[in-house]
Amino acid sequence: MSPTYFFNELWNQYTAKTPSAEKIKSILEAEGNKVYNDHIAIRTFNDPRVHIDVIAKPFIAMGYEPKGEYHFEAKKLFAKHFEHKNDTNAPKIFISQLLLEEFSEEIRKTIIDILDQTDQSVFKQDDLILKGRVWNKPSLKIYQNLLSVSEYAAWMYVNGFCSNHFTIDVNKLKTFENLSQVNDFLKSNGFTMNSSGGEIKGSPTLLLEQSSILADAVEIEFEEGYKEITSCYYEFAFRYPNADGNLYSGFIAGSADKIFESTDMVLQDR
Ligand code: OOG
Ligand code: NI
Numbered sequence: 001m002s003p004t005y006f007f008n009e010l011w012n013q014y015t016a017k018t019p020s021a022e023k024i025k026s027i028l029e030a031e032g033n034k035v036y037n038d039h040i041a042i043r044t045f046n047d048p049r050v051h052i053d054v055i056a057k058p059f060i061a062m063g064y065e066p067k068g069e070y071h072f073e074a075k076k077l078f079a080k081h082f083e084h085k086n087d088t089n090a091p092k093i094f095i096s097q098l099l100l101e102e103f104s105e106e107i108r109k110t111i112i113d114i115l116d117q118t119d120q121s122v123f124k125q126d127d128l129i130l131k132g133r134v135w136n137k138p139s140l141k142i143y144q145n146l147l148s149v150s151e152y153a154a155w156m157y158v159n160g161f162c163s164n165h166f167t168i169d170v171n172k173l174k175t176f177e178n179l180s181q182v183n184d185f186l187k188s189n190g191f192t193m194n195s196s197g198g199e200i201k202g203s204p205t206l207l208l209e210q211s212s213i214l215a216d217a218v219e220i221e222f223e224e225g226y227k228e229i230t231s232c233y234y235e236f237a238f239r240y241p242n243a244d245g246n247l248y249s250g251f252i253a254g255s256a257d258k259i260f261e262s263t264d265m266v267l268q269d270r
Helices: 003-016 019-030 052-061 105-116 120-124 140-147 151-159 179-188 253-263
Strands: 037-045 064-072 077-084 092-098 165-169 201-203 208-212 217-222 225-230 233-239
Touching: 003 019, 003 037, 003 165, 019 165, 019 233, 037 052, 037 151, 037 233, 052 064, 052 077, 052 092, 064 092, 064 253, 092 151, 105 140, 105 151, 140 151, 140 225, 151 225, 151 253, 179 208, 179 233, 201 253, 208 253, 233 253
Parallel strands: 037 092, 165 233
Antiparallel strands: 037 165, 064 077, 077 092, 201 208, 208 233, 217 225
8 A cells, every 4th residue: 555545545534524624724725835744643442453553554564663652641541653764754643542451341341342343354454544433333322421431432432443633744834933823823714722731732842832623523323313523633733853953753741631632522512
């Protein structure tokens, strides 16, 4: 699978359920910018059939290697980020997983049952992350049960495997000097920022500043009927050089913790 095909396909599927991303990209282009992608992110469960290393496989085959590791105790998540070995323009990949053993027997069983009821061959396919929700039509009852313990688990149950955001590389935008100018531009165009932990997460000292819009929402068909559920969001990242003069290429757990909340239905007031 060629990297170009893979990333184009990820983008097409992402924008199909995140119309805001397509709109933001085009209004930035209309201002005279070329839009580059800093990173994408993928969510999963730590079940051996779909854990981080399974999701990472196609990226490893493309020449990516594991870099940083991040722990999110309260959210019961663990994440790794991957960078391409020699192509410095290749987007970074951030993959997180829900730590099933940290949940009750009942929740653990609910998630394992969902995976058990899915055609097992799909988990072995290289393009699993192009497949979205690979299990049956969701049940609102299960969704709400998962939501009561983990927003991430509930989101994953409905959205499945995909890129949950692309990230604009703000350093490469011609008409903006910093992240707060980008945020002001987005707000003046009617987009709502995720303000959990402040609109800008991180700082120049931490070498990374990030912001994101709140996720779009799409109508989902549940067994019990239709309901609007958050889909994906767009992120904006500005990186500062470290001591060796290269731009910092990692992530910041304290900031990521708040960026995850861009899909939170409560922040959406829905
Ligand atoms: C990932 C959130 C973290 C970042 O850049 O720190 C993140 C997610 O929502 O799955 O993307
Ligand atoms: Ni991100």
